[in-house]
Amino acid sequence: MTSIRNHIRRTREDVVVDTTIYLLLAIVFFLCAYPFWYGLVLSLNDSLDTGRGGMYFWPRVWTLDNYMEFFRDATWLRGFLISVLRTVAGGSITTLFTMLVSYGLSHEKLLFRKAYMAVIIFSMYFSGGLIPYYVLLKNLGLLNTFWVYIIPPSLNTFFIFIAISFFNEIPEALKESAKLDGATEMRIFRSIILPVSLPLVVTILLFSAVGQWNAWFDSAFFISNKALRTMGYLLMETINQANVPSSAVAAAQAAASGKVDPLAVRVTAMMISVIPILMIYPFLQRYFVTGLTIGSVKG
Amino acid sequence: MRERKSSLWKRLWEQRYLQLFALLGVAFILVFYYTPMSGLLMAFKKYKIQTGYAGIFTAPWVGLKWFAEFVTDYNFNELLRNTLGISVLKMLFTFPVPLLLAVILSETRNKAVKRLVQTASYLPYFISWVVVAGFCLQFFTTQEGVVNKVIVALGGEPRFFLSSPDYFWGLVIGTGIWKEMGWWAIIFLAAITGVDPSLYEAAMIDGAGRIRRIRHITLPSIAPTVTVVLILAIGNLLGGGLGGSTFEQCYLLGNTANRAASDIFQTYSFRIGLSEGRYSYATAIGMIQSVVSVILVFSTNAVSKSTTGHGLF
Numbered sequence: 001m002t003s004i005r006n007h008i009r010r011t012r013e014d015v016v017v018d019t020t021i022y023l024l025l026a027i028v029f030f031l032c033a034y035p036f037w038y039g040l041v042l043s044l045n046d047s048l049d050t051g052r053g054g055m056y057f058w059p060r061v062w063t064l065d066n067y068m069e070f071f072r073d074a075t076w077l078r079g080f081l082i083s084v085l086r087t088v089a090g091g092s093i094t095t096l097f098t099m100l101v102s103y104g105l106s107h108e109k110l111l112f113r114k115a116y117m118a119v120i121i122f123s124m125y126f127s128g129g130l131i132p133y134y135v136l137l138k139n140l141g142l143l144n145t146f147w148v149y150i151i152p153p154s155l156n157t158f159f160i161f162i163a164i165s166f167f168n169e170i171p172e173a174l175k176e177s178a179k180l181d182g183a184t185e186m187r188i189f190r191s192i193i194l195p196v197s198l199p200l201v202v203t204i205l206l207f208s209a210v211g212q213w214n215a216w217f218d219s220a221f222f223i224s225n226k227a228l229r230t231m232g233y234l235l236m237e238t239i240n241q242a243n244v245p246s247s248a249v250a251a252a253q254a255a256a257s258g259k260v261d262p263l264a265v266r267v268t269a270m271m272i273s274v275i276p277i278l279m280i281y282p283f284l285q286r287y288f289v290t291g292l293t294i295g296s297v298k299g
Numbered sequence: 300m301r302e303r304k305s306s307l308w309k310r311l312w313e314q315r316y317l318q319l320f321a322l323l324g325v326a327f328i329l330v331f332y333y334t335p336m337s338g339l340l341m342a343f344k345k346y347k348i349q350t351g352y353a354g355i356f357t358a359p360w361v362g363l364k365w366f367a368e369f370v371t372d373y374n375f376n377e378l379l380r381n382t383l384g385i386s387v388l389k390m391l392f393t394f395p396v397p398l399l400l401a402v403i404l405s406e407t408r409n410k411a412v413k414r415l416v417q418t419a420s421y422l423p424y425f426i427s428w429v430v431v432a433g434f435c436l437q438f439f440t441t442q443e444g445v446v447n448k449v450i451v452a453l454g455g456e457p458r459f460f461l462s463s464p465d466y467f468w469g470l471v472i473g474t475g476i477w478k479e480m481g482w483w484a485i486i487f488l489a490a491i492t493g494v495d496p497s498l499y500e501a502a503m504i505d506g507a508g509r510i511r512r513i514r515h516i517t518l519p520s521i522a523p524t525v526t527v528v529l530i531l532a533i534g535n536l537l538g539g540g541l542g543g544s545t546f547e548q549c550y551l552l553g554n555t556a557n558r559a560a561s562d563i564f565q566t567y568s569f570r571i572g573l574s575e576g577r578y579s580y581a582t583a584i585g586m587i588q589s590v591v592s593v594i595l596v597f598s599t600n601a602v603s604k605s606t607t608g609h610g611l612f
Contacts, residue, residue, distance in 0.1 A: 032419040104320030123332035129585030132338025139352040185316035214427030
């Protein structure tokens with residue numbers, strides 16, 4: 001294809017199309033990347049200096065004070081730790097559970113497989129909505145416990161479909177050979193399936209960990225115990241407070257008293273919730289594209 | 300007969316671990332997905348939360364009382380207008396953008412530029428709506444917002460982007476596009492990559508230019524993928540289509556100042572249910588949305604199957 005292109009003279013249309021494309025790409029890049037950059041700049045700049053305004057692309061007075069302040073604050077630190085805990089625990093439990101269930105369901109010879117799949121597929125299209133769900137969680141005793149972060153999201157249909165498509169790609173011969181050797185299903189799963197499913201494990205782990213890390217909804221509606229609030233929830237709370245007019249006054253007062261002002265802490269908290277995602281981004285890129293294309297187009 | 304029966308048990312026993320795994324999953328889905336569906340009964344009843352989950356089944360029937368009350372609720376017209384308006388406009392504006400982005404990316408000859416832009420474009424997908432709301436404060440507040448500062452610098456008047464109903468729908472559509480376009484572009488891009496290169500070569504030899512190749516080869520070739528994504532999006536019309544969760548947007552960006560444009564069925568149902576404790580009434584409101592969504596999925600799928608031959612199921 002390239003060889004043909006090289007032999008064909010660039011027409012005027014080519015020039016126009018290419019120019020338009022690069023212009024649009026520049027706009028897309030700026031719109032997507034700049035908010036993150038601007039957030040980083042604000043979080044790394046002295047908060048009093050930020051108040052003077054006029055800073056857009058580079059910090060004027062470098063400081064890590066905003067980050068120190070975040071981790072010195074007992075409420076934020078606690079929220080951060082709860083978020084870390086639910087990410088690690090929730091991510092691993094979801095991954096393990098999804099792998100087991102999907103492995104079972106992926107077998108063509110599984111009895112009642114069609115019925116099981118019908119149950120799962122229908123649940124993708126119809127839901128009882130929030131209130132019955134809330135009543136259910138209440139009666140399961142999950143409200144106001146850490147478990148509400150872990151158990152309800154431990155299995156979802158999207159992950160099941162990704163995993164089933166993956167398992168279906170594993171050559172049947174691999175499993176058969178182990179069976180002839182007298183291995184049980186458990187053993188086959190542990191010593192044959194798991195090792196070749198590393199990309200799948202990583203995909204689901206990343207997906208569910210990002211979901212857990214970003215979660216705020218359950219913390220807002222299913223938790224009233226302040227000690228269990230996640231960082232996402234605390235961030236939502238500060239953003240809501242900033243969304244009312246009186247906070248401008250509060251910010252000015254804080255700035256005058258020389259304390260780190262709420263804007264700086266808010267932006268820093270935002271960056272602290274974004275930075276881990278940026279750090280695992282190369283892995284996300286590598287694994288989730290396959291996951292997405294299998295999951296949503298086939299599922 | 301007896302032999303067949305015993306062979307069924309035998310086969311079940313042979314696959315006991317597989318059955319155990321599968322049943323664990325099915326049981327989980329039954330508890331966390333189907334039990335709430337049975338809870339929809341409370342939309343037709345006078346339910347009190349003190350009576351536990353079983354109370355849903357024993358509560359006295361009230362027929363369509365809550366639905367009738369909702370339709371005559373003084374907020375109803377506004378809620379309906381916002382729910383439908385936001386859903387339909389989001390659909391119209393957020394669906395074409397990822398498609399356009401995918402086509403543009405596939406036409407980019409400089410691979411490094413393509414990768415850089417694509418990488419940046421789906422970064423917003425991975426952050427939470429809470430952080431997006433935080434970015435909105437950074438950019439759109441009247442005093443400190445970067446956008447307003449630019450407007451003022453150019454000699455304009457600052458706008459109340461976050462605290463006026465006039466801008467709310469635009470804000471929802473804009474942030475929806477920003478957060479999700481790169482993600483959905485991946486799917487379209489994958490489909491474009493799968494197009495047979497010889498088609499392009501033949502078209503080039505016939506003298507077709509870039510635009511014509513896009514129109515007559517790229518777009519028709521990825522039509523099946525576009526159809527599937529369109530069905531998914533229409534099925535999720537009230538949830539937000541391809542533009543992410545409308546509920547989260549309206550909940551996080553909505554405030555008392557822009558409520559006339561930001562209050563939708565779901566946010567209203569939340570306030571009524573969880574803040575005011577009117578569980579039956581809130582369930583009825585939520586149920587309207589679930590039923591409409593299911594009808595949308597099945598009807599778009601049926602229409603698409605009969606007209607284009609492509610469908611989800």
